[in-house]
Amino acid sequence: MNISSYNFHAPSSLFFSWYDYILFGVMLSISVLIGIYFGCFGTKQSTANEYLMGDKRMKPFIITMSLIASHISGTTLLGLPADAYRYGGTFLLSGISMFFVVLATIYIYLPVFYNLQITSLYEYLELRFDNRTKKLVSLLYILYSFLILPLIIYAASLAVSTATGLQMSTIIPLVCTTCIFYTSIGGFKAVIWTDAFQCIITQTSVIIVFVLGIKSVGGFTEICTRAIDSGRLDLFNFEFDITKRHSFWTIVIGVSFIWLSNTSVYQTCAQKFLAVSTLQGAKLTVIFYGIGIVAIKAICVLLGLVIYANYHDCDPFTTKEVTSNDQLVPYFVMEVAKGAPGLAGVFTAGIMSSGLSGLSANLNCLAGTIYVDFLAQFLPHISEKTKCGILKLLVVVAGIVCLGMAFVMQYLGGIIPLTITFQAVTNGPILGIFTLGLCVPRASAKAAFYGAIIGLISISGIVVPAQYFQSQGLMNDLPKPVSTENCTFYNQTLVPETVPNETFILFKISYFFYSLIGSIVTLVVGLLISFMDNSDFTVDEKLITPLAHFLLPENKKAEYRSVDAALKSLKHLK
Structure with a gap:
């Protein structure tokens, strides 16, 4: 809806009380103390392998907690409920997607990566x-x-800014410096244990807000009724329209590829799977991780429907009490928190925890990738102490760069579409190239390289113009209906919202399909080049997923190059 005229009084500010600040401060302090313990006491992360992988002796439960924490970031806790509020709860179908992702990870990707024991x-x-x-x-x-x-x-x-009233220019450095500190000194074990602690905080806070929200609206039945009446539980829309934001096929197909790229071939996730002490334990970790992710995302979607039920007759977007999707959840929490002392502090600590978890896990992996893949070959004979020092420095530098870039994020649009767009440009081609290598023995190096290049160019050619048209208001997704009939001190005239249709259909494709497109283009181009390439080579069967071993010609199963020798060479470079 567009507002042609309005007149209202903004509500009084709702900020932290003293006990909220105490709870929030305790959470940050515990995270820092965990980093100090593993960095200065404990085993002190004395080798590069221990700093990056926990010496590959981690247990499934603690790794699962860390994985869930690092993947349920603020983009999920803020963006997903707001997305459900405005566009409906179709994302509840993502449980189907995760079922396929878990199977593919366990049977296609994980066996090869784990048996190679790479960092x-x-x-x-x-x-x-x-x-x-x-x-x-x-x-x-x-x-x-x-x-x-x-x-x-x-x-x-x-x-944090919404809850405390502090400026983003103050909060952003606080978030970053806290995380950079405990990640850099504590290494992988600090990341894992802080993630586990933060996972408990995050999930507890979300569940408390969810339960209080249900209570405030009069029960779960009332929530379902209002969601159904407004079309927000229209889950089984089988219309296959690639431009439709949410539908059965959009979620089941599109989200499957998003999560596959974020689970099976994503360094931050795979590094933790490979840190478990046994392959069977790693597989159990994948299963537990899938269950946990689906559960918390379902709660986030339902929280969005709870928020709608509370505001079904007075939409905060229309009244301008909330001006962006990213502010909806903090606004709702601060209202619910009026009757629950300390809740605002717990929930905000949960949001902060999710951000710290995602940031710490990625900084640790980012440092490891930069060192192992780019620097190690130039530093072949340095001591383990020096390696750890370099890794810590990389964490600090990467953290500072991210801190600077965080200040421009508020100008780039909604969190969920922006996150998926960023993922698609890179993760789609990455998924395609790994799948090509694991499943197609005939695929050559030339096919993989140029397949990835063309996949990257192709998806960028869709995503970049789509983002431009979106920013210019030439494309808008129609939200579900809202009402302001019972708003206090609010008088307005609403006119129906229209969506321009001048853009080419290619640029109107739902962002949920971006990873699918990037990976498919990479795979298809790679296959075409492979079958046109007459080079005669064989590949070690250890590098091919067991499900594709039947594609290996019997007379070409001899090693093209020794995997064991190559691994020894790589370890020597480290």
């Missing part, structure tokens, strides 16, 4: 293809990290 996931690409391909994909991961980490920082800082 950086991109080392596989050098073993399977060549150094040029590894460098390309490593650069794509680094690019993605520097795009997405500032967004994570911004989302966490926004929640």
Whole structure:
């Protein structure tokens, strides 16, 4: 709806009380103390392997907690409820997507990566293809990290700013410096244990807000009734329209590829799977991780429907009490918190925790990728102490860069579409190139490299113009209906909202399909080049997923190059 005229009084500010500040301060202090313990006491992360992988002796439960914490960031806790409030709860269907993702990870990707026992996931690409391909994909991961980490920082800082009234210019450095400190000195074990602590804080806070929200509106039945009446629970829309923001196929197909790229071939996630002491334990971790992710995302979607039920007759967007999607959840929490002392502090600490978890995990992996894939070859004979010092320095430098970039995130649009857009540009081609290497024995290094290049160019050619048209108001997704009939001190005239249709259909494709497109283009181009390439080579079956071993010709199963020898060479460089 567009507002042609309005007249209202803004509500009184709702900020932290003294006990909220205490709870918030305790959370930050515990995170820092965990980093200090592992950095200055404990085992002190004395080797590069321990600093990056926890010496590969981690247990499934603690890794699962860390994975959930680092993947349920502020972009989820703020963006997903707001998305459900405005566009409906179709994302509840993502549980179907995760089922396929878990199966693919366990049976296609994980067995090969785990048995190779590599530190950086991109080392596989050098073993399977060549150094040029590894460098390309490593650069794509680094690019993605520097795009997405500032967004994570911004989302966490926004929640704190809304709750405390402090300026973003104060909050952003606080978030970053806290995380940089305990990540740099504590290494992988500090990341894991702070993630576990922060996961408990985050999920507890979300559940408390969810329960109080249900109570405030009169029960879950009333929430469902209002959601159904407004069309927000129209889950089984089987219309196949690639331009439709939410539908059954958009979520089940599109989200499957998003989560597959964020789970199976994503360094931050794979590094934790590979840190578990056994392959069976790693598989259990994948299963528990999938269950946990689906559960918390379902709660976030339902929280969005709870918020709608509370504001179904007085939309805060229309009254301008909330001016962006990212402010809706903090606004609702501050209202609910009036009757629950300390709740605002707990929830805001949860948002901050989710941001710290995502930031710390990615900084640790980013430092490891930069060192292993780019610096190690130039520093072949340095001591373990020096390696750890370099890794710590990389964490600090990367954190400072992300801190600076976080200040521009508020000008780039809504959190959820922006996150998925950033993911698609890099993660789609990365998923395609790994899948090509694992599943197609005939795929050559040339096919992988140029497939990734063309996949990257193709998806960028869709995403960049789409973002431009979106920013110019030439494309808008129609939200579900809202009302202001019972707003106090509010009088306005509403006119129906229209959506311009001047843009080409290619640029109106739902952003949920971006990762799918990037990976498919990479795969198809890679296959075409492979079958046109008459080069005769064989590949070690250890580099091919067990499900594709039947594609290996019997007379070509001899090693093209020794995997064991290549791994020893890589370890020597480290």
